[in-house]
Amino acid sequence: MSYSSFETKEQASARALLVPLCLFLGALLGFPTLINLWYSFSDVSFQNMIGTFVGVDNYVAAISNPKMWQALGFSLKFALICTTLEVAVALVLVFILHPLLIKRPWMTAILMLPMMVSPALMGVMYRLILNEFTGAVPVYLEMAGYAVNFLGRGNIYKTVVAIEVLQWTPFAFLILLTARQTVSYELEEAAAVDGATGFRSTFHILLPMMKPALVIVIFVRFIDSFRVFDHIYVLTGGGPGNLTTSISIYIYKLFFVQNTLGEAVAVSILLLLMSLTLIVVAMRLVVRRS
Amino acid sequence: MGNDMLRSKFLTAGAAILATALSASTALADITILAWPGEPAESAFRKVLDLYNSTEGAKNNSKASVIYFSQQGFKEKMLADVAAGSKEFDVMLTATYDVGLYAPFMTPIDDLITDDVYKVVSKNSIETQKYEGKTYGIPTDLSLHFLYYRKDLIEQLNTDPAWKAKYEEISEKILGKKLSPKPADQWDWDDFIASALFFTKSINPDSPTRYGTVLQMKNLLYNIMLWQGTVASNGGNWRDKDGNITVDSPAYKRGLEIYKIITDNEATPGDSSTYEYGEANSVFGAGQVAFMLQWNAAVPEFNDATKYPTVAGKLGLSHEPAGSEGPKTHFHSLGLGINKNTEKLDEAKAFLSWLATAEPMKLYAKEGGSPPLAEGLMAEIAGDRPEMLLMGEHAAKYGFVMDGATSAKAMGIYTNMAENFTGYWTGEMEQDEAIANVVADMKKAFAQ
Structure with missing residues (x-):
């Protein structure tokens, strides 16, 4: 049996093994994708779920609506700020707490607590905690001589960012801590013997070793923050005005409140195309670098 | 020929007797109600359901239970469910401001609105449950x-x-x-x-x-x-x-x-x-x-x-x-109507007919609900809920619904x-x- 025929047989069996997965994905992703494509080219509402073909009208309406660009801008800015803050804080925490957590690993579970709360519940919690009259934080701050209105129009943007960062920094921390712990002690010891300690060790040995994990964390957190919905919707409803309307909230309102299902789906598909482009570019960069 | 006719008459009479006997003994099925959450209306409505299940429901062997969505996104969830043909609930929430949106997914109940109903709930409030001339709900709460x-x-x-x-x-x-x-x-x-x-x-x-x-x-x-x-x-x-x-x-x-x-x-x-x-x-x-x-x-x-x-x-x-x-x-009213997808239309109608009588509406008011009662009943309940008189007066004197808001x-x-x-x-x-x-x-x- 030649090498090439062996390879062909192996390829054939590999393809056969992929068939169930492809069927599964086809059913779960393919059908909704096709339906959504039809919806995006149709005038469709809850009263008329079959829809009437309207060509690219929904896409034109979506693109020409300044509110979509405003919501998209909010989500992009929100994702950039939150990702930067979460990864930076997580990195600092990893380097500070790593020696402690090696000795007391159970403490990691405590740091994970915010992540275990559902984002919608997080919104409700902060609605109470930050309330000017009944909230613990403003009351104690006022007692200390600082009157801060966290949910007021001047601070609401910072507040929703802070809530996102508080909830999801533990996720970044967990991944980066795992990456930090995979750096072998011998390597660090050898570097120390060669005189690389502190700053040099961190920037020339630890961070390059943690780079794949860092890229993944940035990627996951950016995508997650970009599609933020729950806590903002509960806390502000996307307002005041459209100040905190993310693209997910915008799509939700188009779909469920305005009953313009076609336009909502068209925005979703535009968003999918943008995200896919971004993912392809990012993955190529990562693969090329590695 | 005469024998055939006689046999046919006997058969028809037998079938009629059988059908009557069957219908008399057939119990109605249980129903599920999707209602608006939040106090004090939620607790009050549970008391009303207890009353139904121990009286009219027990008589028909039909039990009514209630489910709630959270207030946040309630209407969106209900809309998605009814549009998807859900039969999870038989009786659903109605409101003046979105009766037009939900009307295609509901069964009109004009046949239930008899003169007796007007003696229990005010005529104006029934009007707020109408869309394009058809009534979709029995009003249970007046909001102003x-x-x-x-x-x-x-x-x-x-x-x-x-x-x-x-x-x-x-x-x-x-x-x-x-x-x-x-x-x-x-x-x-x-x-x-x-x-x-x-x-x-x-x-x-x-x-x-x-x-x-x-x-x-x-x-x-x-x-x-x-x-x-x-x-x-x-x-x-x-x-x-x-x-x-x-x-x-x-x-x-x-x-x-x-x-x-x-x-x-x-x-x-x-x-x-x-x-x-x-x-x-x-x-x-x-x-x-x-x-x-x-x-x-x-x-x-x-x-x-x-x-x-x-x-x-x-x-x-x-x-x-x-x-x-x-x-x-x-002002608007919240009410209860019938999900078009229900397979228990008779049971849902039986419940709504009972709900539009004096006893459940008075109980609901006493327990904290705000039903838009007709004048006679309102006077009876005023001792427990004095503000309800004010509600009736304000709705009549100052109430408005914006043009197009239904x-x-x-x-x-x-x-x-x-x-x-x-x-x-x-x-x-x-x-x-x-x-x-x-x-x-x-x-x-x-x-x-």
Whole structure:
């Protein structure tokens, strides 16, 4: 049996093994994708779920609506700020707490607590905690001589960012801590013997070793923050005005409140195309670098 | 031939007897009701269901159970369910402001609306459950707005010479006209603003409350319903008789301005842009403001000394302040109707027929619900719920429903108003821009 025929047989069996997965994905992703494509080219509402073909009208309406660009801008800015803050804080925490957590690993579970709360519940919690009259934080701050209105129009943007960062920094921390712990002690010891300690060790040995994990964390957190919905919707409803309307909230309102299902789906598909482009570019960069 | 006829008659009679016997012994199936969550209505409705299950339901061997979605996104979830053909609930919520949206997914119940029903619930409230001439729900709750105020504070404002002088000084300084205090039931919107300024500590350091009032300005459609009494009292409406959009009008501008003046002068809490029903109650109940506009559902809470000791016993209720057309209040009814997808139509109708009788409606009212009872029953219940008389009176005298506000597009229009008007109040956009956005949206919605 030649090498090439062996390879062909192996390829054939590999393809056969992929068939169930492809069927599964086809059913779960393919059908909704096709339906959504039809919806995006149709005038469709809850009263008329079959829809009437309207060509690219929904896409034109979506693109020409300044509110979509405003919501998209909010989500992009929100994702950039939150990702930067979460990864930076997580990195600092990893380097500070790593020696402690090696000795007391159970403490990691405590740091994970915010992540275990559902984002919608997080919104409700902060609605109470930050309330000017009944909230613990403003009351104690006022007692200390600082009157801060966290949910007021001047601070609401910072507040929703802070809530996102508080909830999801533990996720970044967990991944980066795992990456930090995979750096072998011998390597660090050898570097120390060669005189690389502190700053040099961190920037020339630890961070390059943690780079794949860092890229993944940035990627996951950016995508997650970009599609933020729950806590903002509960806390502000996307307002005041459209100040905190993310693209997910915008799509939700188009779909469920305005009953313009076609336009909502068209925005979703535009968003999918943008995200896919971004993912392809990012993955190529990562693969090329590695 | 004669024998055949005789046999046929016997068979027909036998079948009729069998059918009668079967129908007499066939029990109705159990039903599920999707109702509006939140106290006190939720507990009250559970009591009504207990009564049904132990009386009429037990007789028919049909048990009724209730399910709830959370208030946040309730309507969206219900819409998605009924549009998907869900049979998870047989009886569902109806509301004046979205009866047009849900009508295609509901079964009309005009056959249940007999003369006896009008003796239990008011005719006007049945009208608010109609869309294009058909009735879709039995009204269970009437919702409108009161001016809630602290009797002790407003009384002192009207009697204390020092307070009066300060009030006049503040109104002249900020509003540009010298106003004198009045009893709350004589207020117009200028008095409302001036009183809000007077009871704000940053403007009047001697104020017993931190803020004058609390406005609900979260980007939420219900907050627009609460606000639009300012518009209707000045003659504003969504549309005129010819169907033209009339939002770009002095009445709307005045209504928007009332909230804006109060917000800009910080006479409402700084985080009001995230406030809705619950937050406003907690602020008023904690004695941090002197008065507020609020839904009628809050009255039982403020009369409960264990819940709000600062306010209990000092609560005053009045109609909303007057505009050029006198006082007005938005009103709507919530009700229960039948899911079109149900396979238990007879059972659902049996339940609704029973619900529209005196005993369950009186029980619901006694337990904290706000059913729009007919006059005779209202008088019977007034001893337990005195504010219900006021509700009936206000709905009849001051109640309004904006033109087009029961259409399939009403929810979307309210939501768009909430986006734009809260944006104006908090300085995100100019008044003209907010109004223009709303007008454009309404033109699009009503053109479809």
